[in-house]
Amino acid sequence: MTAKKKVAAITANVACAYAMKQIDPDVVPAYPITPQTTIMEEFSNYVADGAVNTRLMRVESEHSAMSAAIGASAAGARVMTATSSQGLALMWEMLYIASALRLPIVMQNVNRALSAPINIHCDHSDSMGARDAGWIQLFSENAQEAYDNTIQAVKIAEDMRVRLPVMVLYDGFIVSHAIDRVELLDDEVVKDFIGDFKPVYSLLDVDNPVTVGPFDSLNGYYFEFKRMQEEVMRRAKSVIIKVGEEFMKVSGRSYGLFETYQIEDAEYVLVLLGSAAGTARVAVDNLRQQGIRIGLLKLRVFRPFPFEEIAKALNSAKIVAVLDRSISPGSQGGPVFQEVCSALYSFDCSPVIVNYIYGLGGREIELAHFFKVVSDLEDLSEKRSKESFVRYLNLRE
Amino acid sequence: MASLKELSKRKEGLVAGHRLCAGCGEGIAVRQVLLAAPRPLVCAVATGCLEVSTTVYPYTSWNCSLIHTAFENAAATISGVEAAFEALKARRKIGEDFHFIAFGGDGATYDIGLQALSGALERRHRFLYVCLDNGAYMNTGIQRSGATPLGAWTTTTPVGKKEPGKLEWRKNLTAIAAAHDGTYVAQTTISHWKDLTQKVEKALSYNGPSFINILAPCPRGWRTKESQTVRIARLAVETCYWPLFEVENGKWQINFQPREKKPIEEWLKLQGRFKHLFKEENRPVIEKIQNYIDTEWEKLLALSSL
Structure with missing residues (x-):
């Protein structure tokens, strides 16, 4: 018999702050930035009320937030923080150091455009800029996924086969500030699920002093360290799957590397990540009613990128349209497109693949835009064109 | 205070085998600081000479735990370590009381790390930040910093036809630190152990x-x-270029008053970086430095009499 579900009508930021309360981390260094702010405001209330035992450090910048997170994690503490956009950009230097030191820090990044012009609304430029920083990246479609991913992130990060920092990502305002239906787990369930954190090395081990972050030179081991980091990231995939299965048992909600919708017989497949998946699903339903064989693949895990699994899932499609909510000036298409291309090419898959850049700086994406994509795909199909392209949705040209 | 005899019997914090240059003032300073510091101890170090010379993987010269992450953030990093300690102590996961020290050079402290230092002081973490001021970015090859004295040659303030070394005064970092109320602040050097x-x-x-x-x-x-390292440090004190003082609970106190203040020339002439100042056309620069030191010393005397 299962207990009665606890359901709340809350925003993703409130849900994530609640997850943090349940996780009760040892140290949280944080700096305010829109649209992350309300996570930290909400969490500050828990601290002020004594609902958590966390040392909340209201630091003077995101650079110091990540530096303090690294110091605290190396000292054996369970550490969380959150940021957005320019904040993540300011942390850039420290992101690489956190992952290279193999510190299991968990951080929400509420996706927001990067300046200039300054813009507080959603796109994925911030997290995509951090894609090579050695962090696991879990994207969330809605408040429920943001909450669930936050809890799973702790277990993934701290797994002895991983010990890497994890970024939980969700869309600024669209998800962070929209009230949504969220099923919450009991405190005890969360506590049991994540377990205790046991550091491998700690600066606070009296009997075994340790030097963390030493100097390595030309004849040193830098290359070997980096190769090991890459190997661990690769292996994290199976841990992410396993943690998802365990989470299913306690929550009834299933999580894998990505989610597919109606792709089994699909001629056309849309690939994207984040909140636009909701609109895409409705578009798929509408188009299916018109007899168009279309499906959706929503990515959850962007790092490590599930190349083989993606290639397998897309292999029987005729045309794949990848939608990117960030731009990579000077490259052929956005970051998601590049990864999917690489997956299809590496595993010798046949679909034609095209790219749409959308939603920069919070620009709306509506059903009509998905219909436009699909009419493009039908044109391509009629012409039997094998040509790839990069187009823009809802852009004034 | 621990006597010299006691200090000589203590376990070294920074052990032999590090790769700092012969005569390096930093090595002497860190050794003295670590001898005076109680245990257990965790240190953080900013990127710089000290870090690259004492942690060459897979070796370390540090007898206590040490963390290095980046250049501008030793204060932020150690504040995270201290917060972790407080959190784990509150959860009874740690018994011993630890002490915390961050080391940074003048580049890491006067310049790039000033914000992180100010933030950590304002948040009132229980830690000591030690700035090892050698007056330039020495690790990257002697580039000027906010701590470089006026008139000094560096590789980015070369002595040319138009410019006789650095044109600006150094920043008074100790006073900036003292502006953080409730912080214990002091200035000292290796000649006065x-x-x-x-x-x-x-x-x-x-x-x-x-x-x-x-x-x-x-x-x-x-x-x-x-x-001549220790002699030059002593002369910096005796010429009042580097007065020994402390600020405790808002009270400024001079710890060493030279019986006779030596002229700054005596300190300058021992250093090749000021060699060009002794050319006839640059004499006014020495005068300017002397006037500056006199004014600053008067200011310090006034502050300490409050």
Whole structure:
């Protein structure tokens, strides 16, 4: 018999702050930035009320937030923080150091455009800029996924086969500030699920002093360290799957590397990540009613990128349209497109693949835009064109 | 205060085998600080000479736990370590009481790390920040910093036809640190080991943040003889270029008053980085430096009489 579900009508930021309360981390260094702010405001209330035992450090910048997170994690503490956009950009230097030191820090990044012009609304430029920083990246479609991913992130990060920092990502305002239906787990369930954190090395081990972050030179081991980091990231995939299965048992909600919708017989497949998946699903339903064989693949895990699994899932499609909510000036298409291309090419898959850049700086994406994509795909199909392209949705040209 | 005999019997914090240059003031300073510091201890170090010379993987010269992450954030990093300690102590996961020290050079402290230092002092973490001031970016090859004295040659303030070395005064970092109310702040140097030891002991018994600025002569950058490091540090004090003082609970106190203030020329002439100032056309620069030191000393006397 299962207990009665606890359901709340809350925003993703409130849900994530609640997850943090349940996780009760040892140290949280944080700096305010829109649209992350309300996570930290909400969490500050828990601290002020004594609902958590966390040392909340209201630091003077995101650079110091990540530096303090690294110091605290190396000292054996369970550490969380959150940021957005320019904040993540300011942390850039420290992101690489956190992952290279193999510190299991968990951080929400509420996706927001990067300046200039300054813009507080959603796109994925911030997290995509951090894609090579050695962090696991879990994207969330809605408040429920943001909450669930936050809890799973702790277990993934701290797994002895991983010990890497994890970024939980969700869309600024669209998800962070929209009230949504969220099923919450009991405190005890969360506590049991994540377990205790046991550091491998700690600066606070009296009997075994340790030097963390030493100097390595030309004849040193830098290359070997980096190769090991890459190997661990690769292996994290199976841990992410396993943690998802365990989470299913306690929550009834299933999580894998990505989610597919109606792709089994699909001629056309849309690939994207984040909140636009909701609109895409409705578009798929509408188009299916018109007899168009279309499906959706929503990515959850962007790092490590599930190349083989993606290639397998897309292999029987005729045309794949990848939608990117960030731009990579000077490259052929956005970051998601590049990864999917690489997956299809590496595993010798046949679909034609095209790219749409959308939603920069919070620009709306509506059903009509998905219909436009699909009419493009039908044109391509009629012409039997094998040509790839990069187009823009809802852009004034 | 621990006597010299006691100090000589203590376990070294920074052990032999590190790769700092012969005559390096930083090595002497860190050794003295670590001898004076109680245990257990965790240190953080900013990127710089000290870090690259004492942690060459897979070796380390540090007898206590040490963390290095980046250049501008030793204060932020150690504040995270201290917060972790407080959190784990509150959860009874740790029994011993730890002490915390961050080391940074003048580049890491006067310049790029000033914000992180100010933030950590304002948040009142229980830690000591030690600035090892050798007056330039020595690790990257003697580039000017906010701590470089006026008139000094560096590789980015070369002596040319139009410019006789650095054109600006140095920043008064110790006073900036003292502007953080409730911080124990002191200035000292390696020639005065008693003063240094006393200040480190005081700082680490203080229930809050503390900051000590230590002048650490650099034979490579200052163009001085390796054997003269301690003598040059002493002369900096005796000429009042580097007064020994402390600020405790808002009260400024001078710890050493030279019976006779030596002219700054005596300090300048031992250093190749000031060689060009002794040319006839640059004489006014020496005068300017002397006037500046006199004014600053008067200001300090006034502050300490309040």
